[in-house]
Amino acid sequence: MKRFKWILIAILVFTIFSVSVISKEIYTFDLLKESIDIIESKYFKKNIDQQKLLEGALEGLVNSLDDPYSYYEDPESLKREEEDLLKGEFGGLGIWITIKDGVLTVISPIEDTPAYKAGVKAGDQIIEIDGESTSGITLKDAVNKLRGKKGTKVTLTIRRKGLTRNPKITIVRDIIKVESVKSKIIEKNIGYLKLISFNGKTYRDMKEVVRKFKKEGIKGVILDMRNNPGGLLSIAVDVAGEFLPNKTIVYTVDRNNRKKALRSYSGGEFSDIPLVVLVNKGSASASEIVAGAIKDYKRGVLIGEKTFGKGLVQNVFKLSNGGALHLTIARYLTPSGAYIHKKGIMPDIVIKEEVG
Numbered sequence: 133m134k135r136f137k138w139i140l141i142a143i144l145v146f147t148i149f150s151v152s153v154i155s156k157e158i159y160t161f162d163l164l165k166e167s168i169d170i171i172e173s174k175y176f177k178k179n180i181d182q183q184k185l186l187e188g189a190l191e192g193l194v195n196s197l198d199d200p201y202s203y204y205e206d207p208e209s210l211k212r213e214e215e216d217l218l219k220g221e222f223g224g225l226g227i228w229i230t231i232k233d234g235v236l237t238v239i240s241p242i243e244d245t246p247a248y249k250a251g252v253k254a255g256d257q258i259i260e261i262d263g264e265s266t267s268g269i270t271l272k273d274a275v276n277k278l279r280g281k282k283g284t285k286v287t288l289t290i291r292r293k294g295l296t297r298n299p300k301i302t303i304v305r306d307i308i309k310v311e312s313v314k315s316k317i318i319e320k321n322i323g324y325l326k327l328i329s330f331n332g333k334t335y336r337d338m339k340e341v342v343r344k345f346k347k348e349g350i351k352g353v354i355l356d357m358r359n360n361p362g363g364l365l366s367i368a369v370d371v372a373g374e375f376l377p378n379k380t381i382v383y384t385v386d387r388n389n390r391k392k393a394l395r396s397y398s399g400g401e402f403s404d405i406p407l408v409v410l411v412n413k414g415s416a417s418a419s420e421i422v423a424g425a426i427k428d429y430k431r432g433v434l435i436g437e438k439t440f441g442k443g444l445v446q447n448v449f450k451l452s453n454g455g456a457l458h459l460t461i462a463r464y465l466t467p468s469g470a471y472i473h474k475k476g477i478m479p480d481i482v483i484k485e486e487v488g
Contacts, residue, residue, distance in 0.1 A: 187455070195270065199460050200231030201446050203272055207454030221309045224279040225286065227252055228361035228416075229271070230442075235259070236266040236274050239440060240359035240414030242310070243328065246303045252290070253485075254359055254414030254440075259298060260289035280305050313337040315344070323350040327371065330363030330418035335370040342374060342401045352406040355422075358436060362417025365445060365464075369394050372422045375402050375432065381425045383465040384445055391465075407432030411479055416440035424466035424477055434479035443473030 172180065190204045205213070216222040226245020227238050238256040241248040258266055261277050269277075278286060287302045312334040314326040323345040327334060345353070355375075362368075365382075372381045377400025380393045409432050411423050420439050426432045445462040465471055 183453075186453075190455075190457075191270075194457065194459075197460075200271055201442075201444055202457075202459045203270060205272060205456045205458060209272065209276070210454065210456050221307050222279060223282050223305055224308050225252075225303050225305060226308045227278070228414075229258070229274060229278070231269075231271055231274075236269055238414075239361040239416050242308065243359065245308055246306050250301050250303045252288070252301060252303075253292065254412060255293065257291040258288050259291050260287075260300075262287050263289075282307050313341060315341040317345070317348055317350065318354075321349065321351040323348075323353045324356065325353060326356040327360050327419065329360060330367040330371070332364065332367070334363070334367050338371060338374070346401060350405070352408070353402055354408045354410065355426075355432070356410040357415045357419040357423060358410050358412040359414035360416070360419040361414065361440075362419055362421075362442065365394070365418060365421070368418035368421040369396055372396055372425045374400060375407060376400070376425055376429055377403050379425070379429060380467050382421045382467070383469070384462040385465060386462045409434045409479075410436050411439050411477070412437040412485060413440055413476070417442040420472055420477055421464065421466075424470065424472060427477060427480070428467040428470075433481065434477070435481045436479050436483055437485060438478050438482075439472070439476040441472055441474045441476035443471055443475075 171185070187204070187206055194202050194204045225247040226242040227247040228240050228242070230237055230239050236258045238252055238254055238258065240254045241252045258274075260266060261274070266274065280286065282305055284305050285302055286305065287300055289298055289300050291298050310331070311328050312331055313328065316324050318324050323341075325338070325341055325345075327338070365384075369381045373379075373396025376396055379396055381396050382394050384392045384394065386392075407426065409423055409426055411419070411434055415423065415436075416439065420442065423434055423439060427434050443464050444460045445464055446458055447461045449457045449459060451457065463471065463473060466477075470477075
């Protein structure tokens with residue numbers, strides 16, 4: 133027991149002193165030791181789950197950053213997420229979510245999933261899950277509540293701008309298969325390319341479409357990133373490079389205000405073909421990086437709604453217990469230097485989607 137206590141103290145002290153935003157004057161070694169001693173000796177229940185105590189401390193530590201994109205993921209959840217990524221599917225509703233202004237919010241529904249078919253829209257606020265308020269819920273807990281076995285039901289109470297009441301939507305969970313790219317040729321010579329997310333397969337799948345479009349002799353491209361919640365930064369740079377070769381696509385700015393330019397070095401197959409980009413309030417993160425670069429260089433015309441407004445970069449740090457820290461490590465700027473976090477990108481031509 134004593135050995136565990138000192139290990140717990142050592143881990144907490146190391147982690148706390150690694151995060152500069154937490155006051156070193158307040159969270160001292162002595163205070164941690166004192167708190168743990170009191171819990172172990174005074175708490176009215178004995179046989180305290182030591183692993184749970186440790187993970188609770190880690191969750192509280194990261195939650196104190198007041199950043200919805202930074203969180204601790206326990207070993208079981210991380211293992212399940214990695215297995216889902218390998219399979220390319222999971223049981224759930226088919227929505228990307230975040231905590232925005234303290235409220236559980238839909239970034240975007242995934243096309244042709246139960247949530248999409250039930251009418252869930254980008255920007256919807258989920259105020260209840262199965263009758264329980266989501267006030268104060270963490271992103272991890274929300275994901276765990278929404279995911280589940282195929283065939284099971286969940287009821288969401290939605291708050292949507294433009295509606296006078298908060299509708300309840302009951303959705304039957306299904307197996308969600310996450311695709312990355314869809315495409316077709318319209319009007320004989322216009323290539324339509326829809327990017328669903330920016331995962332490890334997106335650029336490879338997009339290159340196959342590019343080759344097909346070139347073979348068909350297309351004269352223009354419609355790049356559809358509506359309801360694309362984002363994904364990998366490196367993939368966004370590669371995708372943008374097909375339209376903007378050898379250009380600075382995005383800048384990242386770290387905690388020390390060091391600015392780093394990320395440039396495209398890819399083929400640039402569509403460097404001069406006419407381009408239209410479709411965006412909406414469900415276009416976030418990596419899709420905003422691509423849209424922002426195209427707009428700044430005046431490479432194409434953006435049509436739709438103002439985008440979501442996520443201008444932060446995260447990284448995943450694996451921990452020795454099998455869990456991980458998801459941590460915001462930088463903010464990003466578009467090539468012109470614009471910081472779009474909580475602001476979004478305004479398209480060149482605004483077309484509002486219907487509320488319903």
